[in-house]
Amino acid sequence: MAYHSGYGAHGSKHRARAAPDPPPLFDDTSGGYYSQPGGYPVPGAEVAFGVSQLLGDPMANMAMAYGSSVASHGKDMVHKELHRFVSVKKLKYFFAVDTAYVAKKLGLLVFPYTHQNWELQYSRDVPLPPHQDLNAPDLYIPSMAFITYVLLAGMALGIQKRFSPEVLGLCASTALVWVVMEVLALLLGLYLATVHSELSTFHLLAYSGYKYVGMILSVLTGLLFGSDGYYVALAWTSSALMYFIVRSLRTAALSPDSVGGPVPRQRLQLYLTLGAAAFQPLIIYWLTFHLVR
Amino acid sequence: MAFTLYSLLQAALLCVNAIAVLHEERFLKNIGWGTDQGIGGFGEEPGIKSQLMNLVRSVRTVMRVPLIIVNSVVIVLLLLFG
Numbered sequence: 193m194a195y196h197s198g199y200g201a202h203g204s205k206h207r208a209r210a211a212p213d214p215p216p217l218f219d220d221t222s223g224g225y226y227s228q229p230g231g232y233p234v235p236g237a238e239v240a241f242g243v244s245q246l247l248g249d250p251m252a253n254m255a256m257a258y259g260s261s262v263a264s265h266g267k268d269m270v271h272k273e274l275h276r277f278v279s280v281k282k283l284k285y286f287f288a289v290d291t292a293y294v295a296k297k298l299g300l301l302v303f304p305y306t307h308q309n310w311e312l313q314y315s316r317d318v319p320l321p322p323h324q325d326l327n328a329p330d331l332y333i334p335s336m337a338f339i340t341y342v343l344l345a346g347m348a349l350g351i352q353k354r355f356s357p358e359v360l361g362l363c364a365s366t367a368l369v370w371v372v373m374e375v376l377a378l379l380l381g382l383y384l385a386t387v388h389s390e391l392s393t394f395h396l397l398a399y400s401g402y403k404y405v406g407m408i409l410s411v412l413t414g415l416l417f418g419s420d421g422y423y424v425a426l427a428w429t430s431s432a433l434m435y436f437i438v439r440s441l442r443t444a445a446l447s448p449d450s451v452g453g454p455v456p457r458q459r460l461q462l463y464l465t466l467g468a469a470a471f472q473p474l475i476i477y478w479l480t481f482h483l484v485r
Numbered sequence: 486m487a488f489t490l491y492s493l494l495q496a497a498l499l500c501v502n503a504i505a506v507l508h509e510e511r512f513l514k515n516i517g518w519g520t521d522q523g524i525g526g527f528g529e530e531p532g533i534k535s536q537l538m539n540l541v542r543s544v545r546t547v548m549r550v551p552l553i554i555v556n557s558v559v560i561v562l563l564l565l566f567g
Contacts, residue, residue: 362487369488384536460533 286331286394288321296326297333301405302429304436310443319390327440331394334401341367341404344411348483351415367404367479374400374475378468385460399437403472406433407480414484422484430473437469498555504544505552513541 274280300307313325322330342364349355349363375396382391406429414422442465507513 362489365490366488369490369493372493383540384533386536 282394285321286329286398288323289330289332290323293323293326294333298405300326301402301436302432304432304439310439329395329398331398331401334398334404337404337408338367338401341407344408345483348411348415352485370475370479371400374471381464385457385464387461399440403433403476406430407476410476411480411483419484426477430476433472434469437472438465441465441468498559501544501548501552502556504541505548507541
């Protein structure tokens with residue numbers, strides 16, 4: 193508030209001061225052309241008067257009211273359609289994070305070997321939101337990491353002088369497409385292996401999105417320390433991520449229903465988990481090696 | 486491999502078309518994937534093969550009409566815009 197009023201006052205002072213003196217920009221333009229120094233603020237004043245006349249006009253008022261009602265109607269329609277496809281309440285669960293959770297989760301993604309308890313916690317059959325339970329998956333870290341990865345890719349390409357705006361969009365959509373394909377493959381695998389778990393699509397999206405953190409760390413280390421640093425960081429983040437995925441999927445979602453199940457089905461679920469884990473380092477390498485040369 | 490979202494949509498449309506084209510009588514029965522050959526008892530373990538057959542049959546049943554619409558739209562658009 194104070195800043196805005198200060199800015200407005202400064203602006204009016206600037207305009208009042210510009211009337212007697214010529215604005216400095218005016219003198220630097222072409223040498224022969226020298227219009228009157230007071231000519232600059234007068235069209236501005238005319239425009240200001242025109243706008244205030246427009247706002248006072250009843251027709252304009254009605255047009256504005258109609259436009260705002262159409263806009264709100266359109267917004268309601270969009271909300272209704274969106275609610276049919278995506279349950280917003282379930283989505284909000286994944287974004288209920290706080291700073292301490294994000295810090296601890298990032299530490300867990302980089303060094304999961306000392307974490308003891310991987311079980312999800314429930315309160316009356318409802319899983320606890322992420323800011324109360326460290327093991328709960330969230331979608332905040334994957335989305336932020338995805339955006340950071342796209343920006344970092346742009347920076348890395350710029351350092352190698354291979355940057356252009358189309359490449360940025362291509363990088364973003366390629367990473368997104370790989371995540372979508374991985375989630376679809378996981379869903380297909382879970383369906384074929386008849387795993388009755390609570391893993392919804394958003395859970396799989398969250399677990400697939402955690403690899404972006406590893407990608408960012410590898411690219412950063414590659415930019416700072418060269419090619420050797422990139423491979424070291426790649427190996428470290430890949431193994432940490434594989435361990436994290438295997439422990440999370442096995443204890444959180446896949447095993448509760450299959451403890452008493454037949455052996456081939458348990459083996460199938462194990463293969464599915466191991467396959468999902470083994471896919472991570474491949475995709476991390478595929479999406480980042482062209483950025484670090 | 487640089488993917489765009491458009492290529493993902495194209496690939497998905499082609500894959501669904503490929504599943505929809507598998508004819509029940511002429512082809513699937515001959516390789517033992519007919520849907521009346523797979524439904525075993527009511528045990529709780531369907532097995533991968535019967536899950537796959539169920540998936541193929543449900544994709545063919547559900548996506549028949551939307552595929553007709555989407556294919557017509559895509560054909561018209563490709564004819565117009567190349």
